[in-house]
Amino acid sequence: MANYLVTGGAGFIGSHLSEALVKRGHRVRVADNFSTGYRHNLRDGVELMAADLADPAAARRAVEGMDYVLHQAAIPSVPRSVLHPVESHRANVDATLNILVAARDAKVGRLVFAGSSSVYGDTPTLPKREDMPANPLSPYALHKQIGEQYARMFTRLYGLETVTTRYFNVFGPRQDPTSPYSGVISLFIKALLAGTAPIIHGDGGQTRDFTYVANVVDGVLRAAETPGVGGEIFNVATNGRVSLNELLAVLQKIIGTNATPVYQPARAGDVRDSQADISKAERLLGYRPTVGLEEGLRETVAWYRAANGTRPSS
Ligand code: UD1
Numbered sequence: 001m002a003n004y005l006v007t008g009g010a011g012f013i014g015s016h017l018s019e020a021l022v023k024r025g026h027r028v029r030v031a032d033n034f035s036t037g038y039r040h041n042l043r044d045g046v047e048l049m050a051a052d053l054a055d056p057a058a059a060r061r062a063v064e065g066m067d068y069v070l071h072q073a074a075i076p077s078v079p080r081s082v083l084h085p086v087e088s089h090r091a092n093v094d095a096t097l098n099i100l101v102a103a104r105d106a107k108v109g110r111l112v113f114a115g116s117s118s119v120y121g122d123t124p125t126l127p128k129r130e131d132m133p134a135n136p137l138s139p140y141a142l143h144k145q146i147g148e149q150y151a152r153m154f155t156r157l158y159g160l161e162t163v164t165t166r167y168f169n170v171f172g173p174r175q176d177p178t179s180p181y182s183g184v185i186s187l188f189i190k191a192l193l194a195g196t197a198p199i200i201h202g203d204g205g206q207t208r209d210f211t212y213v214a215n216v217v218d219g220v221l222r223a224a225e226t227p228g229v230g231g232e233i234f235n236v237a238t239n240g241r242v243s244l245n246e247l248l249a250v251l252q253k254i255i256g257t258n259a260t261p262v263y264q265p266a267r268a269g270d271v272r273d274s275q276a277d278i279s280k281a282e283r284l285l286g287y288r289p290t291v292g293l294e295e296g297l298r299e300t301v302a303w304y305r306a307a308n309g310t311r312p313s314s
Contacts, residue, residue, distance in 0.1 A: 001025050001026055001027060002026050002027070002067040002068060002109075003026070003027045003029070003065055003066045003067045003068070004018075004021050004026050004027065004028050004029070004066065004067070004068045004069075004070060004224075005029045005030075005031060005062055005063055005066040005068070005069045005070070006018045006021070006028060006029070006030050006031075006070045006072060007030075007031045007032070007053060007062065007069065007070070007071045007072055007073035007095075007099060008031075008032055008036075008037060008071075008072035008073030008074060008114075009028070009029075009030025009031065009032055009037070009042070009046065009072065010030060010032035010034060010037030010038055010039060010041050010042055010048075011032065011036055011037040011041065011072060011073070011076075012041070012170070012172070012174050012175045012176060012213070013072055013114065013167070013170055013213060013216060013217075014030065014032070014037065014070070014072040014073070015037070015041035015042065015043065015174055016172070016174070016213050016214070016216070016217050017070055017072065017217055017220060017221070018030055018042070018043055018046050019043045020217045020221065021221075022043055022044070022045040022046060027047075028045070028046045028047065029046070029047045029048075029049060029062070029066065030042060030046050030047065030048050030049065031049045031051045031053060031058070031062040031073070032048070032049075032050065032051070032073065033050065033051060033052040033053070033073075034050065035075060035091065036075060036076065036176065036179075038176070041174055049061065049062055052095075053073055053095035053098055053099055054090045054091065054094045054095045054098065055098070056098045056101070056102070058098075059095070059098035059099045059101070059102040060102045060105070060106075062099070062102065063099065063102040063103050063106045063108055064106060065106075066103075066106065066108055067108065067109045067110075068108065068109055068110050068111070068112070068224050069099065069103050069108050069110075069111040069112070070111075070112045070114075070220060070224065071096065071099050071111055071112065071113050071114060072114045073091070073095055073099075074091060074092050074095075074114060074143075074144075075087065075088045075091040075092060075140075076116075076140070077140060077179075077181035078118060078138045078140045078141070078267070078269050078270070079180075079181055079267055079268075079269070080140075080181045081138055081139035081140035081143065081269075082138055082139060082140075082268050082269050085139040088139055088140060088143060089139065089143060092140065092143035092144065092147065093143050093146050093147065096113070096146075096147040096150060096151075097150055099111070100150055100151065100154045100160065100162070103154075103160055104154060104158045104160045108160065109161065110161040110162070110163065110224055110230065111151065111154075111160060111161070111162045111163075112162070112163050112164075112165060112220055112223050112224050113147055113148055113151045113162060113163070113164045113165070114165060114167060114220075115144050115147065115148045115164040115165055115166040115167065115233065116140070116141065116144040116166060116167055117166055117167065117168040117169070117209070117235070117237070117274050117276065118136065118137070118138065118140060118141035118144060118271065119134040119135075119136055119141050119144050119145045119148070119166065120132060120134065120135065120271075120274070121134065121135030121136055121137045121141060121271060122135060122137060122271055122272060123135050126241070126273055126275045127209075127239060127241075127275040127276050127277040128235065128274065128275065128276055128277060129235075129277045129280075130166070130233045130234065130235060130277075130280055137269050137270075137271060138268075138269030139269075140269075141269075147164075148164040148166075148233060151163075151164055152164070152231050152233075155230050155231035156231065161230035161231075162230065162231065163223040163224070163229055163230065163231075163232055163233075163234065164232075164233040164234070165216075165219055165220050165223050165234055165236045166233060166234065166235050166236065166237075166276075167211065167216060167236055167237070168208070168209040168210075168211050168235065168236070168237035168238075168274060168275075168276050169183065169184075169185075169208040169209060169210045169211060169274070170183070170211050170212075170213055170216050171183055171185040171186065171210055171211070171212065171213065171296065171297075171300060172212050172213030172214065172296060172299065172300050172303075173213070173299065173300055173303035173304075174213075174303075175213075175300075177189065177190040177304070184208075184244065184247075185210060185247070185251075185297070185300065186304075187199070188247065188248060188251050189251060189255070189300065189301055189304050190304065191259070192251055192252065192255045192257050192259055193255065193301075193304060193305065195257070195259065196259070197259055197260060197261055197262045198248060198259065198261045198262070199261065199262050199263075199264055200244055200245070200248070200261045200262070200263050200264070201264050201265065201266050201267045201270065202244075202263075202265070202266035202267070202270065203263070203266075204243060204244040204245035204248070204261070204263065205243050205244075205245065206243065206244055206266075206270065206271070206272050206273065207241045207242060207243045207244075207272075207273045207274065207275065208241070208242065208244075208247075208274050208275075209237040209238055209239065209240055209241055209274055209275045209276045210238075210240070210242065210247065210293055210296075211236065211237045211238050211289070212238075212289075212291040212292075212293070212295070212296030212299070212300075213296075214290070214291050214296075215236070215237075215238065215289040215290060215291055215296075216236055218287065218290065219234065219236035219281060219285065219287045220236065222281075222285040222286060222287055223236075223285060226284065226285050226286070229284055229285065232280075232284065234280055234281040234284070234285060234287070235276035235277060235278050235280065235281060236276075236278075236281060236287070237275075237276030237278055237289070238276070238278070238289040238292070238293070239275065239276055239277065239278045239289075240275070240292075240293060241273070241274070241275035242293065248261060250293070250294060250297060251297060251301070254294075254297055254298055254301050255301060
């Protein structure tokens, strides 16, 4: 049994990580300021610390006695960061630096940083490999690049073991569909279940490597536990790529509707194509995505149906 801090543990990905850790018999502390997380996402057996990690003292309290830190707390939205860069910077960069300093001082065994595929930007080569140069197109992408570089630097300068997991468009149960900044899959499902028209920004030809959350949980826990990977960065994804138009067609088939989408202008800071090379995680972490896109979408639709299509709950 080990002691895990999950920052952002009341959020979508953080709550799945906390749940998996509790199931494995670990002690789990969640630190969350509920800026994008919800109390109803918290699982039994988790210790809650309501804390804003942009406050260095709160970050210090959060890591006390912890062996591992899974730093998931963020304002995870490209468009929100374009509209509110200062607010996003505080949550995504200031809090990350504070948690790194606190983890260093508390001699935490390893910190896993939630990175993002957005750091690749529009680099033309697909699939994206971890050693390609970053080209952030939005404040959010830049924040995630700064976070992973800080994490690596803390490994080199101070010997704090850090690993970055670059997520690619994660989806699944408990993803909040209630904000205009929500992930596209949650918004599409919400619209289709409500019988309203899904919105597509741009021509719908943009592609993503949509990754079911159970695959991410597996990748992150491997990143935390695998010896000898301190300072490394890993794509955590599926190596698949579908366009938004294709995604919508699959969801229409699963839900049994053919609502026509409304096409709106493309979003500022949007990336055209995204697909991960996952061979590094396969090789060094033994990672394999086990839940495919359609299976993951079916699970997710079933969950939103049970949750009434609008409100995330258990
Ligand atoms: C980006 C990052 C991802 C990060 C996420 C946080 C890339 C490639 N990915 O996701 O790593 O975790 O931000 O938010 O940069 N869209 C619609 N209709 C909608 C909503 C969105 O057409 O109602 C479109 C967007 O314009 C975009 C695509 O769907 O082209 C995906 O959008 P979204 O789910 O917000 O994620 P990304 O911005 O790709």
